[in-house]
Amino acid sequence: MKKLIVSAIGCCALLVSCGPKSTAVTGPKYTSSEQLAQGKTIFENSCNKCHALPNPEKHDDEGWLKTLSRMAPKAKLNEEQHQMVYDYLISVNKK
Ligand code: HEC
Incomplete structure (x- = not known):
């Protein structure tokens, strides 16, 4: 029984941290040109x-982290x- 409770808590914690509701972007993730090109398209169409x-x-990278976290919900972007x-x-922000 105890084991069940523990695993239930573990499961919920996982759901909360990876839940779809937030736009929790905390750093770079994609580097492939395909996703960068898609990002460009979304940027040009939504922003x-x-x-x-x-x-x-x-x-800079840090600044976009903050600004984009404010703007992504406005543009209704998913995570x-x-x-x-x-x-x-x-x-592209570096010269
Ligand atoms: C629903 C309207 C709306 C959409 C869509 C939107 N913005 Fe904004 N944006 C604003 C408003 C209003 C301001 C000025 C007030 C503020 O800074 O919050 C602003 C300000 C900004 C600024 C200047 C402030 C700063 O921190 O540099 C930047 C840069 C920016 N937006 C980027 C974006 C990007 C990138 C997107 C696309 C993901 C986007 N915005 C989509 C409404 C929007």
């Missing part, structure tokens, strides 16, 4: 609805899309 498309060089846009932005 110019309320304001002009921002310049990727506006922020996967948020991640691809982030990885695209940090792949």
